[in-house]
Amino acid sequence: PDEYHEDVDDDAFTYVMARWNLRRAADLVEDLDGSSTEVMAWRRLADRIADGYDPATGVYEQHRGYHRLEPLTAEALGRVPVAADLLLPPERLHGSQLIKQPDVLMLHHLVPDEVAPGSLRPNLDLYHPRTAHGSSLSPAISASLLARAGRLDEAVALLRTALRIDLDDLTGATPAGLHVAAQGGAWQALVHGFAGMRVRAGALHVEPAVPAEWDGFRLRLRCLGRRVSLRVEGDRALLSTDGPLPLWDGGRRRLVDGEVALVCGEDGWTRGR
Amino acid sequence: MTEIVAVIDRTDRAPALVAVARDYAGALTARLTVHDLAHAGAAALQSAAASPADLLVVPADALEPEGWAAGLLPDCAAPLLAVPETAVGVGLGNPPRVLAPLDGTREAESAVVAVLDLFSGPGADVVVLHVFDEDTAPLFWDQPAHARDSWGEEFLTRHARRAGSRLELRSGSAREEVLDAARAEHADVIALGCSGHLAAGRARLVRHVLRHADVPVLLVHPGARAVHRPPAEAATR
Numbered sequence: 001p002d003e004y005h006e007d008v009d010d011d012a013f014t015y016v017m018a019r020w021n022l023r024r025a026a027d028l029v030e031d032l033d034g035s036s037t038e039v040m041a042w043r044r045l046a047d048r049i050a051d052g053y054d055p056a057t058g059v060y061e062q063h064r065g066y067h068r069l070e071p072l073t074a075e076a077l078g079r080v081p082v083a084a085d086l087l088l089p090p091e092r093l094h095g096s097q098l099i100k101q102p103d104v105l106m107l108h109h110l111v112p113d114e115v116a117p118g119s120l121r122p123n124l125d126l127y128h129p130r131t132a133h134g135s136s137l138s139p140a141i142s143a144s145l146l147a148r149a150g151r152l153d154e155a156v157a158l159l160r161t162a163l164r165i166d167l168d169d170l171t172g173a174t175p176a177g178l179h180v181a182a183q184g185g186a187w188q189a190l191v192h193g194f195a196g197m198r199v200r201a202g203a204l205h206v207e208p209a210v211p212a213e214w215d216g217f218r219l220r221l222r223c224l225g226r227r228v229s230l231r232v233e234g235d236r237a238l239l240s241t242d243g244p245l246p247l248w249d250g251g252r253r254r255l256v257d258g259e260v261a262l263v264c265g266e267d268g269w270t271r272g273r
Numbered sequence: 274m275t276e277i278v279a280v281i282d283r284t285d286r287a288p289a290l291v292a293v294a295r296d297y298a299g300a301l302t303a304r305l306t307v308h309d310l311a312h313a314g315a316a317a318l319q320s321a322a323a324s325p326a327d328l329l330v331v332p333a334d335a336l337e338p339e340g341w342a343a344g345l346l347p348d349c350a351a352p353l354l355a356v357p358e359t360a361v362g363v364g365l366g367n368p369p370r371v372l373a374p375l376d377g378t379r380e381a382e383s384a385v386v387a388v389l390d391l392f393s394g395p396g397a398d399v400v401v402l403h404v405f406d407e408d409t410a411p412l413f414w415d416q417p418a419h420a421r422d423s424w425g426e427e428f429l430t431r432h433a434r435r436a437g438s439r440l441e442l443r444s445g446s447a448r449e450e451v452l453d454a455a456r457a458e459h460a461d462v463i464a465l466g467c468s469g470h471l472a473a474g475r476a477r478l479v480r481h482v483l484r485h486a487d488v489p490v491l492l493v494h495p496g497a498r499a500v501h502r503p504p505a506e507a508a509t510r
Binding site: 086087133176177 | 417
């Protein structure tokens with residue numbers, strides 16, 4: 001995703017996605033045809049992929065040598081977002097740690113179960129200040145991740161930017177076409193970020209976070225073949241489905257149907273008792 | 274008829290400035306009047322400022338804050354053509370090639386309009402220049418090739434609609450990029466919008482270009498009147 005560093009080796013995003021693809025393909029093939037020598041080879045290969053993760057720091061090195069680049073942050077260029085490639089000569093840009101949009105952090109958005117548990121915050125701490133958001137897709141994804149990490153004020157600010165890209169013509173070229181992918185990213189920020197909704201092992205996980213400046217929020221979507229709505233106010237939520245829906249409830253998988261009250265407690269969001 | 278008024282001071286550089294003014298008069302089919310400060314004093318300047326000229330031609334250094342023409346700029350209703358000493362012998366091409374830096378402000382836009390009005394007879398090859406810096410760089414630049422085309426097209430539509438011109442995009446210091454682009458594009462003249470105040474700390478781009486340009490600089494006040502066109506030209510627009 002980071003177009004400021006393209007000619008690189010051992011790119012973490014590439015390797016982790018390759019690993020995810022190998023494992024996911026193995027799962028799918030095994031579901032259909034059972035295991036085989038080839039499928040087992042895929043899994044062994046996936047297990048051997050080196051992804052640049054350092055357990056001591058919790059950080060993935062974006063690509064080989066990234067940590068030795070100039071530690072330039074986006075704010076050093078002035079206002080953020082900024083198209084850094086219009087301000088810096090290519091040599092300086094490529095030699096710096098500035099990134100155009102979430103790259104390692106994109107893994108935490110796309111395949112959160114494929115990255116090391118607990119690694120979101122240390123990677124946000126490192127990469128978010130270095131993100132120039134030179135892509136119109138970047139603010140929404142960053143908003144989602146910041147919301148999941150509990151940095152809600154920052155998340156709301158970037159969500160607002162994402163939502164207003166075309167309303168305020170922030171690209172200077174909205175008449176050339178709406179930024180539909182950015183709009184989709186904003187939707188993802190609400191669903192995956194603020195609502196904390198994910199499907200894991202065939203069941204819906206819900207973990208909302210309401211920013212202080214919001215009274216609450218409400219979503220409607222389709223999930224696992226069901227029409228689902230979620231209404232969140234503070235530490236309480238109401239989940240509604242139009243049919244049986246597998247739901248993670250405090251670490252247990254349950255089948256819910258109709259309206260389900262959820263509360264936020266010590267064990268996270270669970271069904272209200 | 275289009276009227277050009279040239280104001281000269283020292284005798285030794287007067288011929289060169291008059292030659293530039295004559296070149297413009299020929300290209301624009303204009304009548305040229307020359308006022309000589311050395312002979313008529315301040316009255317020459319007052320007369321020039323009060324005249325219904327479509328273009329005033331003066332030496333560039335006379336527009337410095339302490340120069341004798343500095344007072345012309347704030348209230349000048351006509352575009353000013355400032356001729357640097359290094360612009361001696363720089364004539365207008367056929368068609369004239371104009372470098373028009375545009376930062377998206379009304380001042381800069383007025384310069385483009387004035388250029389198109391002034392050169393509506395012979396036509397002009399207008400190169401619009403926009404320099405990205407920390408104040409003007411877009412927030413987002415998605416896919417560079419696509420972004421450049423769509424952003425550039427929209428920028429010209431919004432700020433240089435009549436120009437039919439091409440857009441040159443650069444990054445860096447506007448002061449240096451304007452001069453470099455003028456050389457690279459072989460511009461005959463640089464057109465700049467100017468609010469009229471060239472005191473220290475203001476209009477840094479204009480002052481820098483006036484001091485270092487190798488070609489005449491057309492300064493346009495946002496309130497400058499449109500160039501008078503002969504009835505025949507007006508009827509065909």
